[in-house]
Amino acid sequence: MIRPRLPGPAKGLAIGLFGGSFNPAHAGHLLVAETARKRLSLDQVWWIVARGNPLKSDHGAYAARLTSARAIARSAGMRVTDLEAQLGLTYSIDTLRALQKAAPDARFVWLMGADNLAGFQRWKDWEEIARSVPIAVIGRPGARITRATAFARKFARHRLPETSAAALSQAIPPAWVYIRVRENPLSSTALRACP
Numbered sequence: 001m002i003r004p005r006l007p008g009p010a011k012g013l014a015i016g017l018f019g020g021s022f023n024p025a026h027a028g029h030l031l032v033a034e035t036a037r038k039r040l041s042l043d044q045v046w047w048i049v050a051r052g053n054p055l056k057s058d059h060g061a062y063a064a065r066l067t068s069a070r071a072i073a074r075s076a077g078m079r080v081t082d083l084e085a086q087l088g089l090t091y092s093i094d095t096l097r098a099l100q101k102a103a104p105d106a107r108f109v110w111l112m113g114a115d116n117l118a119g120f121q122r123w124k125d126w127e128e129i130a131r132s133v134p135i136a137v138i139g140r141p142g143a144r145i146t147r148a149t150a151f152a153r154k155f156a157r158h159r160l161p162e163t164s165a166a167a168l169s170q171a172i173p174p175a176w177v178y179i180r181v182r183e184n185p186l187s188s189t190a191l192r193a194c195p
């Protein structure tokens with residue numbers, strides 16, 4: 001496997017992995033990344049611009065999405081990476097494996113909005129992802145985590161209380177936390193619809 005060009009040093013650091021289409025990136029994404037950085041006590045958040053979400057058909061041009069993510073992710077600790085494009089990867093399990101191999105001393109946490117968790121059981125090897133890395137879920141309007149959420153049901157006893165969020169990067173997976181925020185209704189779909 002080709003060694004990925006990492007967006008920064010990783011050894012010994014707690015790093016949030018924030019995969020997204022970012023078509024385009026917006027303030028809702030920044031809310032997720034900044035909330036995670038603060039509440040999980042992360043050193044960095046790596047925005048992984050998805051080569052192409054396997055569950056979406058219209059991805060948008062990669063270069064434009066990368067530029068868009070770079071324009072939004074400008075606050076402290078944010079790094080944007082094109083590593084899925086570098087490595088030709090599409091599935092998050094493969095991206096995660098590549099990162100864990102390239103940076104075995106980093107403490108990675110997977111970040112996602114609550115709407116992504118609701119469909120997580122459709123991702124390739126989703127249970128393996130949950131057993132490989134702690135997961136932080138950030139609130140999003142219209143998405144609630146209930147017993148109907150396959151992930152929440154399957155991994156119910158591995159959920160940490162929100163008050164323990166800062167310890168998530170040190171937890172042995174499976175481990176996850178749901179973080180409540182003042183939710184932001186923005187979406188890329190809405191922005192694409194703007195003339």
Ligand SMILES: Nc1ncnc2c1ncn2[C@@H]1O[C@H](COP(=O)(O)OP(=O)(O)OP(=O)(O)O)[C@@H](O)[C@H]1O
Binds near residue numbers: 019028114186187
């Ligand atoms: N407003 C938001 N609040 C919380 N999480 C969000 C928000 N917008 C996006 N996310 C999360 O950011 C990640 C990347 O999302 P994505 O790039 O698909 O944006 P999107 O606005 O959902 O796009 P689209 O409308 O095209 O589906 C996902 O984990 C998603 O849940």
Ligand SMILES: O=C(O)c1ccc[n+]([C@@H]2O[C@H](COP(=O)([O-])O)[C@@H](O)[C@H]2O)c1
Binds near residue numbers: 019
């Ligand atoms: O690995 C999968 O099967 C998979 C299925 C759906 C989405 N993902 C990843 O989820 C992240 C968020 O995707 P999106 O399109 O909601 O921004 C992004 O990194 C995608 O590659 C991954």
